[in-house]
Amino acid sequence: MASGATRSDEEDVSGADFVRRYDLSEVDWEENWNRIYIDENDKQKLINYGLLEQKLQAASFDQMTLSRHGAVLLSGPPGTGKTTLAKGAAYKLAEKIDREALGLERVVFKQIEVRNLFSSDHGDTPKLVEEAFDRVIKGGQRGHTYQVVLLDEVESLFANRGLLGDTDPMDAIRAVNTALDCLDALSELDNIYVIATSNQPGAVDSAFVDRTDEQIYVGNPDPKHRRQILEDILASLKETFETQLSPTDEQLETLVTLSAGFSGRRMRKSVLSALAREASTVRNPSTLSVDQLLREFEHKREMLDSAGNDYIQLGVTPDQPNEASDANDQEGSIE
Incomplete structure (x- = not known):
């Protein structure tokens, strides 16, 4: 079981393979939340909806007036931090909710393991x-x-029924219908806030999207946030390995420009790739240079421009020699 994941003795253990539970008093997701660089207004909105839903529930405000379902959808390309945002928002809510005043014993985060439901x-x-x-x-x-x-990658559970072909079993349609009924049942309960994520919002059934109170788009980082991600990476490397990476403003701007269209995850993996490219930096990460970073980002930029996003995800273009192996041959094996 993952760190912080617990199972309360008083909970029905049926469905244990499908629901992962975290007591938010036993985890620390503050740092990860702070290291997702998106518009702060969107972060705050995600928290505000949870606080507002709790306030309306506590006041027994009727659901129909505002057509509330207590659910928010985070959509956008892979690697932009949607799941981390959901966990971080839960953590921040646990800090802000007055449990004593509301008679609450705990605040928990539950992740429905959608892939195990089929x-x-x-x-x-x-x-x-x-x-x-x-x-x-x-x-x-x-x-x-x-x-x-959390309903992660919700397009799997609430698949667009209009896109299901004749070959799709009726089970798939019945599963969507059942999930919609269950979501409606959740909305009638107090003290529940649902956050859903999707990499493919067009594949999500419109009946689910219509039930969400807000849809927040989490796209690839803009230049400001790409710079923040790079500064975060460099600071972490310096703290751990005492690297001497001190790019000039011009070099940092070049890295920002080269990484246009990258997700935050892809930016971090590009630095990982720079470390892995030569045996010398694997043996001693503190030797990583700004020039090596620039070459790696230029390489990833060329891959993205010439072959498209499929190959930037794979990290290799068609007919490309294995440059990492060539570098290892030149540098010698890692000891």
């Missing part, structure tokens, strides 16, 4: 979906726990 056995998938949501619903019915629920 079965090749006829009729099983809708049952598994219902079982997973039932575990969350039972937690909400007890009333002393505030739950932030």
Whole structure:
């Protein structure tokens, strides 16, 4: 079980393979939240919706007036930090909610493991979906726990029924219908806030999107945020390995320009690739130079421009020699 993931003795253990639970008093997601560089207004909005939903629930404000479902959708390309944002927002909510005033014993984060809900056995998938949501619903019915629920890569669970072909089993449609019913059931409970993520919002069923109270787009970082990511990486390398990476403003701007269109994850992996390219920097990461970083980012830029995003994700272009192997041959094997 992942660090911080717990299972309460009082919870029904059915669906344990489908729901991962974290007591937010036992984890520290502050640093990861701070290291996702997006518009601060979007970060605050994600927290505000959770606080507002809790306030309206505590006041017994009727659901119909504002058509609330207590759910927000984060959409955007892979690698932009959507899952980390969801966890961080839950962590920040746990800090801000007055548990004593609300009679809450704990604030928990529950992640429904969507990939485990699908079965090749006829009729099983809708049952598994219902079982997973039932575990969350039972937690909400007890009333002393505030739950932030993550539905990651929600297009798998709430697939666009209009795009399902004739070859798709009826189980897939029934699973979406069941999941929508379960989401409606969650919205009727107090102390539950749902955050969903999607890399492919066009593949998400419109009935689910319409139920979300807000859709926040988390795109690839702009120049300001790419610079912040680079500064974050350089500071971490310096702290851990005492690297002497001190790019000039011009060099830093070059790295920012070269990484246009990269996700935050791809930027970090490009630095990892620079470290891995030569045996000398593998043996001693403190020897990584600004010139090596620039060459690696130029290489990734060329790959993206010439071959498209598929190859920037793979990290290799067609018919490209294995330059890392060539470098190792020149430098000698790693000892």
